Amino acid sequence: MPEAAEPAPEAPAAPRVDAEEMARRAVRRRWLLNLPAILWLILFAAGPLLVVLLYSFLAAGDYGGVRWELSTDGWFAVLMTRDIFDDTLRLQDAHLAIFWRSVKLSVMTTLACLLLGFPTAYFIATRSRANRNLWLFLITIPFWTNLLIRTFAMLEWIRAQGVINSVLTGLGIVDEPVQMLYTDFSIMLGMTYVYFPLMVLPLYASMEKLDFRLVEAAYDLYASRLQVLRGVIVPLVSPGIVAGSILVFIPSLGAYVTPRVLGGGKQMMLGNLIELQFGQGRNWPLGAALSISLLALVMVALIFYVRAAQKGGEGHG
């Protein structure tokens, strides 16, 4: 490092170091500065993903782990299963149901966050500059606080003896506590709760740039509220809508803590299924194949996002 940080203490004294040599030093210094990040992230982030890919093509060991022989059993087991009795091939219904639940709950969570986050972002963007920062701060605080704690807070609200049920039974609206916990609904509610700030922040970033005179002009020209929303506001803040949706959708798809705590192990999502294979399931190749499948789903969503963002960028460029 030192030789890179001080390429030439004599440089000012000898200003004739040729330009080519200077450029070469600059290049070397850049790469030396980037090197720790590159090494660390390859060793402890990107590289291990390749090992997972490799493991998905190995055979399962008897007590977890893998046997070093090539096998496609892991991938096969993602969607198919062999009947224990007559050895015929069947679709693995349990896995299909979990894939479907993951996608369904992620889409519903994204929509719920959008429906609630849009008015919230609009509200913040239309405050005075001083107040805006305060409201924004209130959105940011949950974003930086522990996801497990927020999930636990939601758990306390929707339990059978939780706040919501106490209010409902107290007011006599229901006689028995409503079973909300350990259902798809509770997972969706929890994910909407924890990922809500991820929707509001990019939406707000778009709305902050919105020229509200356009909205006023539309009103003055007798557009209805719905027309203003659909014809003026939504098209102009669409980059925020796309960014917020992707930021909510991706962690929802890979959610592990929220479905574990609020789904109670009964309503699994992909993340829980993956964990199961590395824990009690002891089928590492299947777990690896499921992990790669999840990663592929996320990549598809990201590619869709990049396409949409580019389209939006061209429109405004």
Add this chain to the structure above:
Amino acid sequence: MARAFEVRRQRGFVTVAILCFIALYAPMVTLVAYSFNAGSSLALWEGFSLRWYGAAWENEAVQEATIRSVVVAVSASVLATAIATMAALGTTRVPHYRGLTAVYALINQPLMVPEIVTGVALLVVFAIVKEATGYHGLFYLIAAHTAFCIPFAYLPIRARLQGMDSRLEAAAADLYASPWAAFRHVTLPLMFPGIIAGAMLAFVISLDDVVITEFVKSAGQDTLPTYMLGQLRRVVTPEINAISTVLLAISVAIVSIFFLVTRKRT
């Protein structure tokens, strides 16, 4: 005129927004409130008491997990900030060069891959290393935390560098400062608020991590969040609320300071 006024006061929107803010905070307020419950129930309020804070304080498992959380978060945030500072210097305010996009992608990679996948990947790799070396210590957790903290440390440092006036360093060079002296006395002090902000974000992110820790930790290596996750399976007492409240307070304090540090610039 009344119409122009209405633009800012879409009444339905205001109602929804206020309800959202209430819904965002109400569960957390309940959680904090019950940490002061004298009784052992999370449903019945039996008066104010600090009993559960005392219980958590004396709980050896909590003590160990707290120390471990702090050791990992401090180590990981220091390492990640050092690495991210160097990377920010290597990738910001330079003409575009070959490989720059790849470096960006690598730095941001931990943000794009689901945590569960990263956790599983590290579990698999560290299982091999653990078997080969016989070492089961904290380094695995620190290495993993450092990796996912790098992008969080990198972003504020990079933002700070981008906003800096590069003519200041040029002036230093004109005054015969060696590149190292210019860096030490001009660049570094100027980027320092960014470095502090990055370190704080990295610390909070590390302190709060559940998923990756859950997969990487060896037996008996619980951090506070994984300890809490384990406890949620059993009968939950307000002790968990007390621990949560302390963790919440730390996060809120750090994020507030972060806001103040970064606000000054604008």
